[in-house]
Amino acid sequence: MQKNARSMYFVSGNEPKMLQNAPVFDPDSIVIDLARRVPATEKDSARILVKEALRFLDYSNVEVIVRINPLSSEYGLKDVKTIAPVKPYAFMIPKARAEDIQALANLLSEIEKAQGFEEESIKLIPMIDNIVGLESVHSTINASSRVTAAFLNAEDLAADYGSKRTKEGDEILYARSKVSMACRAAGIEVIDTPYMDINDSEGLEMDTEKANLLGFTGKAAIDGRQVETINIVFDASLKQAAFPQTYI
Amino acid sequence: MKNAAGVELPEFIKGYGEVKPFAGAFAGYGQVRKVAVRLDSVQPGKTKLLESIDEAIEKVNLRDGMTISFPSHLRNGDYVINQVMEVIAAKGIRDLHLAATHIFPIHEPLVDYIKRGVVTGLSASYISPGAVAKAIMKGYLKNPAVLRSHGGRPRAIEGGELHIDVAFIGAPTADAYGNINGVQGKAACGTLSYGIADAEYADKVVVITDNLVPYPACPIEISQDYVDYVVTVDSIGDPSGIVSGTLSVTKDPVGLRIASLAAQFIDEAGYIKDGMSFQSGAGGTSLAVTAEVRKRMKEKKVVGSFAAGGVTGYIVDMMNEGLFRSVFDVQCFDLKAIASYRDNPKHQGMSGSLYGNPNTKGALVNNLDIMILGATEIDTDFNVNVITGSDGIIMGGSGGHNDTAAGSKLAIIVTNLIKGRLPVVKSKVTTVATPGETVDVLVTERGIAINPRRSDLIEKLKDSALPLVPIETLREMAERLTGVPKPIPFSDEIVAVVEYRDGSVIDVVKKPLD
Numbered sequence: 001m002q003k004n005a006r007s008m009y010f011v012s013g014n015e016p017k018m019l020q021n022a023p024v025f026d027p028d029s030i031v032i033d034l035a036r037r038v039p040a041t042e043k044d045s046a047r048i049l050v051k052e053a054l055r056f057l058d059y060s061n062v063e064v065i066v067r068i069n070p071l072s073s074e075y076g077l078k079d080v081k082t083i084a085p086v087k088p089y090a091f092m093i094p095k096a097r098a099e100d101i102q103a104l105a106n107l108l109s110e111i112e113k114a115q116g117f118e119e120e121s122i123k124l125i126p127m128i129d130n131i132v133g134l135e136s137v138h139s140t141i142n143a144s145s146r147v148t149a150a151f152l153n154a155e156d157l158a159a160d161y162g163s164k165r166t167k168e169g170d171e172i173l174y175a176r177s178k179v180s181m182a183c184r185a186a187g188i189e190v191i192d193t194p195y196m197d198i199n200d201s202e203g204l205e206m207d208t209e210k211a212n213l214l215g216f217t218g219k220a221a222i223d224g225r226q227v228e229t230i231n232i233v234f235d236a237s238l239k240q241a242a243f244p245q246t247y248i
Numbered sequence: 249m250k251n252a253a254g255v256e257l258p259e260f261i262k263g264y265g266e267v268k269p270f271a272g273a274f275a276g277y278g279q280v281r282k283v284a285v286r287l288d289s290v291q292p293g294k295t296k297l298l299e300s301i302d303e304a305i306e307k308v309n310l311r312d313g314m315t316i317s318f319p320s321h322l323r324n325g326d327y328v329i330n331q332v333m334e335v336i337a338a339k340g341i342r343d344l345h346l347a348a349t350h351i352f353p354i355h356e357p358l359v360d361y362i363k364r365g366v367v368t369g370l371s372a373s374y375i376s377p378g379a380v381a382k383a384i385m386k387g388y389l390k391n392p393a394v395l396r397s398h399g400g401r402p403r404a405i406e407g408g409e410l411h412i413d414v415a416f417i418g419a420p421t422a423d424a425y426g427n428i429n430g431v432q433g434k435a436a437c438g439t440l441s442y443g444i445a446d447a448e449y450a451d452k453v454v455v456i457t458d459n460l461v462p463y464p465a466c467p468i469e470i471s472q473d474y475v476d477y478v479v480t481v482d483s484i485g486d487p488s489g490i491v492s493g494t495l496s497v498t499k500d501p502v503g504l505r506i507a508s509l510a511a512q513f514i515d516e517a518g519y520i521k522d523g524m525s526f527q528s529g530a531g532g533t534s535l536a537v538t539a540e541v542r543k544r545m546k547e548k549k550v551v552g553s554f555a556a557g558g559v560t561g562y563i564v565d566m567m568n569e570g571l572f573r574s575v576f577d578v579q580c581f582d583l584k585a586i587a588s589y590r591d592n593p594k595h596q597g598m599s600g601s602l603y604g605n606p607n608t609k610g611a612l613v614n615n616l617d618i619m620i621l622g623a624t625e626i627d628t629d630f631n632v633n634v635i636t637g638s639d640g641i642i643m644g645g646s647g648g649h650n651d652t653a654a655g656s657k658l659a660i661i662v663t664n665l666i667k668g669r670l671p672v673v674k675s676k677v678t679t680v681a682t683p684g685e686t687v688d689v690l691v692t693e694r695g696i697a698i699n700p701r702r703s704d705l706i707e708k709l710k711d712s713a714l715p716l717v718p719i720e721t722l723r724e725m726a727e728r729l730t731g732v733p734k735p736i737p738f739s740d741e742i743v744a745v746v747e748y749r750d751g752s753v754i755d756v757v758k759k760p761l762d
Contacts, residue, residue, distance in 0.1 A: 020666075020729060021501075021502050021693065024502065024505055024693040024694055025501065025505060057729075058728075199499070223501055224501030224502065224504075224505065225501045225504055228508075
């Protein structure tokens, strides 16, 4: 993942209008979702739609990441095999384990070779979305050099340990800290969970500042309106970082 | 012959007459003459209050071939046209020209009168999508419909081109001697601006009210000296029908992106400053621009001179916050605007003529700095279509579009680049309503195009970080996504004539081939 990828905008893989309009909000990356937002009856058509969108639409100013279905489902591998030949920037892997990452890395090597792509040109972004994934984050993100970032999905994670999400986010403090430190130690980008109230721009700003303070390098957006705020917060932080102060 | 908008026109249109081709947005100014009014003076002691619409039609001696007018602010809540036309049709009167301000779906009964020859001519400033628009497109109307702007309609009335034999004016409140206002009564709609020219210039004026009050019906907006008769009915309309579009700021992220870009442009162009004047439409994206402008005015502690237009509560709030010193109102769009117009002397009504008539000693649009407008199509010469849809069917009208574009210092079109899988920016619009020479900027979610005629703006924003691109680039972007739509096949039959605000013909609408 490019350095300083601040905003990661999620759009549904079964909605052509969203696929078309996603770049206009100037996110650093977009995540085209084939998993959660696409009902089972539309999995096949969405996969084809996304493949064609990547071929046809102008995504030259954004990194395109495709969130595949879990590899344990009947769709996950189909997603990878269909989309990889049109060379997305990366695949986002839900419920990722180290062995999944390694298996996918091997599969992508084969596809890249067959397509004539440069080795490791397609990256992997594990999604940290359950307790086991959280506790094994270190091994997951270090399972392949294709892993350039990790994404904390706190909604699913909190649900996994039976917690209720709040705007303040105290319930995910441990998860945020653990994931961000593991990624920082591994030298990769780390993307924070989205702020779910799309109409609360002040809350989004505070939540983004919190993520930034905890070491996240970027944050997910679930609405085009959130992108600008996220970019502004991370830009401000970068400016501050340019002038380090030594207290000790 | 070809007019200055590049549209091929015949020299004569049957049922309309000789065509005066559009010669440029500012070619119609100069010395003009208004017509004298014929009226029957009223002696003391004479009563004006009649028993029924039927009696009024008898008293005004309505005959075949006359022009009747229906200025209305109740839009899709208007009951007056249908009630009056029902009586007229029952009396066997035919071949009428109906000079409305707006036609909405509620006026569907007109289709039958058109088919039966009761109504053979129709003019309006706005014809919304619906049965009447479809009937016009099918060629049921004997003579072509005529579309005039909000300023062009009173200009035509005052200049004698649109001579009204009888005006039927719906009045939310009236007294028995013909004084009326729009701020009281169950159908209160606020200002009665559009009816002022009709009242002043029609041979006969019939007020129709559902709220007859003791004399005088203060605050009087149209006064007794213009009114021949007063008729009471159960209801003149449903004011909830005024709201035909959205009146809240859009939550669509693309619309908000457009609004944000537009406001940034206005700011960088130097128009957010003390004394500024501003108008926008009532659509969701236009209101979002207003919201962004509001934010920037507050940040800069700017006090504007006035906001104008069809007025919403949002604009009223801005005035009450001290962001504008006053409001000029030609159409109240909601209850807050109606109450403000009634109670606040800074909330000023204006006639359609004052609003946009070019043949006056200065319409209000001449004082507008910033105008935010929509478009169904815009071409690479910046000509704008707000008349026909992608299927070539009438779905609107200029309203105040070409009046405000001509008058304002900065006319900005805000629109999605693609609507309904069709490109909005095209090589040639289907119908020209507003000439490109009066449009300064196009703002879309994918880029902003400045009209090359505005070299001052191009120079001023040359170092801007805004996504400024030639309009050709926007057309290419749109067509790359949608392809180039096949042209709509039209017949040669002209079903509507589009007049520019000065009365010249800027375009015609032809009947599509089946």
